[in-house]
Amino acid sequence: MRHPDAESDELLIDRDGPVVTVTFNRPHRRNAFTTAMYDALRSEVDALADDTRVRAVVLRGAGGAFAAGNDIGEFAAMTSGAEAVAYEARVQELLGSLSALPQVTIAAVDGLCVGGGLAVATCCDLRIATASSRFGYPIARTLGNALSRALLERCVHVFGESLTRQMLLTSRLVDADRAYTIGALLAVCPSRAELDTEVASVVEGVLQAAPLTLRATKQQLGAITATDPAGRADDDALLEQVYGSAGFREGVRAFLAKEPPRFADVEASEPPAS
Template sequence: MSEQEITIHRDRLGAGVVEVTFNRPHRRNAFTRAMYGELRALCEELREDRSVGVLVLRGAGGKAFAAGNEISDFLDTDAVAYENWIRELLEMLFALPQVTIAAVDGVCVGGGLAVATHCDLRVATAASRFGYPIARTLGNALSASIVYRCAATFGESLTREMLLASRLVTADRAYAVGAVAACVDDAAALDAEVAALADGIGHASRVTLRVTKDQLHRRALATEAAPADEEAMLTEVYNGPDFREGVRAFLAKEKPAFGRD
């Protein structure tokens, strides 16, 4: 992985704040396996680091937080195992003792939305869009826990609209349902909102924040557990003709021709 694909800064936004920037603007910051690996390593470090109180995640370029996953990474791997590995990372991110903030400026779809919904707070520019248009693009399926987390964040109606109608949700609609904590005009206002949030959190009781996060995490574990037969369902999807066609069409920059069975 190029060291430029993900950057990590400590204390630039204030003491105890770690800022991660996904830096592949030419690919709308789509996640590679290596980027996930570095984010996973950071989560492993932070869960034991009591000097850090806030983690901020953002995308470079002003066009996207992250536009899904790098599809070519699925070609030479067990897709279900890769999906499970990503899900484990998301669970680690969600369980961090730090308060996590997704600063969204632009498109936030697929893997990008999964990361954002596993953060505690989301703030977005007015031009931002959220969604899972996978039924029209790849023909794959999400892990159940990712679907449940989206529904817990955006509500069931918008989650159904994103997944079943392949529609992107605007930032103002996301704000209206509480999925984002603030919807601001532009990137400068987004930076100011993130800085204000980080500063306020920095003055709060770490004990209160940590216990509250643990309580909310326990509630999520009780209500968002995946079904027992999920791996078999995902294996059927990822080994099926629609996903093969979706990957082929995506890499060829064509519209997929999915079957109607």
């Protein structure tokens, strides 16, 4: 077992020859990501980028969840929309690097996979899940924030536009069977043990395949699905408006207080954006 830094108890890295397994290890918080976890994951991804010895990377969560978004307590310290946009940009850099890894990346999902967890899973090449797993971005009913354009596009690529609209506009979660039906999952497994078996089988197939073929294919697919940089400035302005709103502040307050957010009340009292 190898640990990247002092925060390694929340991000476990195991290397077994050509296979690296990354485990999100905050089960008491359903593995919600902290900045330290993102930084540790970024360090590992950067180290893997030029490591030709590694052929497959498996990402998974401990304790019956993949990852339930981000640690909302960190948002409470942000006082402006610009701070949140900068936070999103750092996360997006990590996710872009994860997507660009030359190795085949596999999200092994057991349980809740929402928010930042779904962002990570959709940036992997393959997703395998247990039957009890659920996916979504219920942000319109929880925090009142918004996805970056890059994450939205990635979700559309994986789940399709129609289901992405349903996830975001209704805040409903998608079950594993439906995700499998539309091709977002490679397989659905009845139990965690069978998930482990299926992941091992897929990894074995990757190790038997031609490395250069897989790398070339990933480069080609990455070029096809790359986000258009021309829309970045408009996207940042939109995110700053949402994250700087009274609605978002209410979402964070209510989440931490374990209360239903009163979006309509606070946004009705906020002057319209000019």
